[in-house]
Amino acid sequence: MSASAIPRDGGSGGSVASARRHRLATPRRARVSADERDGRPRAVDGRLVDAVRESWLVEDRWWSEAPLRRRYWEVVTTCGRNVVVYHDLREGGWYRQR
Amino acid sequence: MVVCVLIPRFQLTVAAGDREELLGQPAALAPEAGREQRVGEVSLAAEAFGVRAGMPLGEALARCPQLALVPPDPAGVADAWERLIVRLESIGAAVEPERAGLACFEAQGLVRLHGGTLDHVLAAARTALRTPARLGAGPSRFCALAAATRARARRPQVVLGDERAARDYLASLPVALLRGRAQTAALPEPLGRLGVETLGELAALPRAAVADRFGEPGLLAWELAQGRDGTLRPREVPERVEEELELPEAMSGVQLERALGLLVDRLLARRERRGRSLRAVVLAATLVEGGTWREQVPFREALADPLRMRLALAARLALLPAPAERLRLAAVRFGPVASDQRSLLEQAAAERKARLREGVRQARAAAGPDAALRVLAVDPDSRVPERRAVLTPFE
Known part of the structure; x- marks a missing residue:
């Protein structure tokens, strides 16, 4: 099962939709504004970030044709919600994942 | 020959109870709690304002701001209707109740039993009912219904003959009659927009064209307009065992579940059950705010275990729109004798x-x-x- 094969928002097609329905914790696109210096999220989906709880880097499948590089951030927004977002360091874009 | 018994505004009349003056003014049955917000049966005065049964509540109030909403009484309606059906069955009729206020039966087998003519059968039905009803008779169920809608309270309307006579009789009648059948109830409006006003005009349309435009309901309507209809499916006379509990004070939540447990135990202890399991029960409540609530609960499999019955029924109690002051549980369908063989070892x-x-x-x-x-x-x-x-x- 390749992570890069996971369809993201905007994916279409019956088999794709079916695969998506049967997979758990698939990433969803998120609107994130980040600090340009260190990439720290400042707001997620319109909510300001109150605190960053943790950050980690995931590098996987570097030996394959679909390598994966993500910088994860676990943040708490001003409404008190705990959110995990990541920045795709290969293709760009922010995603929310739980 | 099929006989149709029609009691217009039956549900509204029962729900209004002794407040008969309500029926003389614009009034409608309020939507049941938790169901779609559409009005039920409406009074004649409300019809004059263009309010119809099944209309969205907002639209009904917009058309008639002084419309009085009568709280529905599904339990009372079911009881009253059951009493009338039993009275009809007491003359030997095999009755198919279509909905509360509308029932049909085949007169063929009753003619010799009641004096040799159809008129005698109709008279016997009227006497047995002991309540004003419109009676119609015709070669098909739909034709009998159409005749009943045109009958007067004391003068039944009879359409003699075969399928052709039925078609000729129906030809001049409005397509609004199709509202009397659940499958075709939505058709009169689009038919009216297409300029089809009478059943005769509908019958004259090509069958394939009607099927293309309206699908299965359209085909059924077309068949009805031709004077044809399905055969009657009389009900099996139900055996009804019920238990009722008057609650000392209005109850909800856990207290009500305890009352339900008591009712389940009492029902299962009734001698009339004769050891049989239950396939379906009716749970009904009289609400503290007025009106009643009623829910038929078919079990996934026939049950005689009070614990499992309580589990299945307690979830329905959560749907009660208000605290109850009386709770009733009736067994309406029985299953085979409960004889699950217990195993020697625990196999939970x-x-x-x-x-x-x-x-x-x-x-x-x-x-x-x-x-x-x-x-x-x-x-x-x-x-x-x-x-x-x-x-x-x-x-």
């Missing part, structure tokens, strides 16, 4: 699994193959969350 786990499997099977039958899934851990230690687990069909 195996039994639970079997029930779960049966539950999954029924959920899939109702909602498709994806109705029951389970989480399968594929790579639980993966650093990439979407690789850790997938949903897979429940085995």
Whole structure:
């Protein structure tokens, strides 16, 4: 099962939709504004970030044709919600994942 | 020859009870709590304002701001209707009750029993009912219904003859009559927009054209307009065993569940049950705010276990729109004699699994193959969350 094969928002097609329905914790696109210096999220989906709880880097499948590089951030927004977002360091874009 | 018994505004009349003055002014049955917000039967005065049964509540109030909303009384209606059906059956009729206020029966077998003519059968039915009703008779069920709508309170309307006579009789009648049948109730409006005003005009349309435009309901309407209709399916005379509990004070929540437990025990202890399991029960309540609430609960399988019955019924109590001051439980369908052989060893786990499997099977039958899934851990230690687990069909 390749992570890069996971369809993201905007994916279409019956088999794709079916695969998506049967997979758990698939990433969803998120609107994130980040600090340009260190990439720290400042707001997620319109909510300001109150605190960053943790950050980690995931590098996987570097030996394959679909390598994966993500910088994860676990943040708490001003409404008190705990959110995990990541920045795709290969293709760009922010995603929310739980 | 089919006889149709029609009591217009039956549900509204029962719900209004002794407040008969309500029926003389614009009034309608209020929507049942938790159901679609549409008015039920409406009074004649409300009809004059263009309010019709089944109309959205907002539209009805916009058309008639002084419309009085009568709280529905589904339990009272069911009781009153059952009494009338039993009276009809007492003359020997095999009755098919279509809805509260409308029932049909075949007169053929009753003619010799009641004086040799159809008029005698109609008179016997009227006497047995002991309540004003419109009676119509015709070669088909729909034709009899049409005749009943045109009959007067003391003068039945009879259409003699065969299918052709029925078609000729129906030809001049409005397509609005199709509202009397649930499958065709939505058709009169689009037919009217297309300029089809009478059943005769509908019958003159090509069958294929009607099927193309309206599908299955259209085909049924076309058949009805031709004077044809399905055969009667009389009900099996139900055996009814019921228990009622008057609550000392209005109850809801856990207290009400205890009262329900008591009712279940009492019902199962009734001698008339003769050891049989129950397939379906009716749970009804009189609400503290007025009106009643009624819900028929068919069990997934025939039951005689009070614990499982309580489990199935307690979930329905949560749907009660207000605290109840009276609770009633009636067994309406019985299953085979409860004779589940008990095993020597405790097999609770195996039994639970079997029930779960049966539950999954029924959920899939109702909602498709994806109705029951389970989480399968594929790579639980993966650093990439979407690789850790997938949903897979429940085995």
